[in-house]
Amino acid sequence: MSAVSEAVTSSAMRTREATVRRFALTDTIFRAATRASAILVLVILGGVAISLIAGSWEALSKFGLSFLTTEAWNPVTENFGALAPIYGTVVTSAIAIIIAVPIGIGIAIFLTELCPRPLRRPIGIAVELLAGIPSIIYGIWGLFVFAPFLQTTVQPFIINLFHGIPGLSSLFAGPPYGIGLLTSSLILAIMVLPFITSITKDVFDTVPAVLKESAYGIGCTTWEVTRRVTIPYTRIGIMGGVMLGLGRALGETMAVTFVIGNAHRISASLFAPGTTISATIANEFTEADGDLYTSSLVSLGLILFIITFLILAIARYMLMRIDSRTGA
């Protein structure tokens, strides 16, 4: 009897050991697989950085730091500078963010705080659908519908409105082409809006109801609750959404290529045509047959890589400071 029970116990033990071993094995495999995935990201990132540096070496060693400060982009004399594309990239993205952030946060506040329940889902879905539209569609729409509208109505009005006012008159100087820096900024603003809105909306939903209710309870208005409770509680999430939007705006290629005017010039006017780093690469890479020309285009890619990296780093740093201040 006891021998039988011992045998049963030992066989049960063996089964359990086998199970535990199997669990340990699957765990090891799981750990290795996830670690490999994480390392793969670093390897790819490193590979991209190395190949960009190698590809841009010829141009950077020839032009040096003056590559960053030269406006000329002349394939005939092979004299290249990145200042105009850098300027266009930074200005269009900045204007897009300035326009999209208040609107995006406004939509999020309306959806979470004020919107009647039956409207909430349709508006929310509509905003998210904006993110699903391919960028080429934005480009075509921008060129065929939006640009002619700007050219015939908005731009002449603004040019006349600010005519003769120092500063503003050169910022909004004609002729009205319809396409240009401002048009691409507006298209970019529409494109980044869903990123900012949906993330902001999600983080607004995480604000504990008790906080808001207490604020309402002591007599705060909706504006005060939003301003003093909701936004301070969620600013890190909002920042995240804005940075995600900025990242998309900086790298957006196709839609911008359609509506920016693709001119390697820096003009004071926002109505003037310009170019961005990604638009220049998309336009010129296929026909760039000189080594120095190709290398200069790769250098532009490297610069965009660095700009994006810097902006993400700055965003992290700001978030860290906010964190530590809240902690203290």
Place this chain on the structure above:
Amino acid sequence: MRHFIRSAAVAIAMAAASALSLSAAMAADISGAGATFPYPIYAKWADAYKKETGIGLNYQSIGSGGGIKQIKAKTVTFGASDAPLKGEELDSTGLAQFPMVMGGIVPVVNLEGIKPGELVLDGPTLADIFLGKITNWNDEAIKKLNPDVKLPDQAIAVVHRSDGSGTTFNFTYYLGDVSADWKEKVGVDKAVEWPVGIGAKGNEGVANNVAQTGGAIGYVEYAYAKQNKLTYTDLVNKDGKKVEPTAAAFSAAAANADWSSQPGYGVILANQPGAESWPMTAATWILVYKKPDDAAATGEALKFFAWSYAKGDDMAGQLDYVPMPDAVVKSVEEMWGKDIVDASGKPLYSGM
């Protein structure tokens, strides 16, 4: 999970099998890459040629620069370029070059009340417009050429190609030929540093921007302008005669050109003499190796080109391209018989 793995394995096996059979089917096809400008006519010829011979063409219209890169890397049997290679480059790479087909480039404008062919421009005026020296449509220089046309007091909006392009190469070559100022300040290339205007991608981009912008002027390939009914202008040619952009005017420019003057038939057809010649005519070239590694493939490609020269003229006309003159074709085929040989030195082409 196991199901998933099995179905994935089946999918991979099927993909591999289809890739194998695909490559077997494509082994007989001619492979080429390059210029986008002649792509429609190459595709049309290839279609008809395949019906007749069963041999297809795999042509990637990736742009002239890409075509030159690919033929140098020997990944394709022939390359195609809108800008000819220079003699020394042909010698150093061992490539043979010959022109395949021609087309024209026309200025297109958007002016209210002006119909196609009503406005006349000449080379120096066109250069000054694209240099930003002439900025209004009622400028004296334009008025002098068009005494009977009512020109509006409207700013000129210049539209140019933003991507590198053989069309731009031929256009800037013409402007450089007629204007010393253009040659010195801007130069001639597939992409240049434009002094004024907005850039648009491709012929369709330029056409759309011109169509949308009041007072705009741009340049597109003739076939494109004709098929989309754009408002083209006439030009004054080298002999001082006013010409309309027609297939006859492009042929006249080609007939008057001295094809043997440049190595590899690398004659730019811009601003050719002759009373009938359209000044912005452009040819497009094919590049093959004189001593190819895969002699059989190059032989097949030459057969296709010979067939296109012989039977492709009508098809070219339908698409508003201009076939090469017979004298040029004869000279090119003689060159094939002499220069393009296999490893043992035997010519790859011996007549149709």
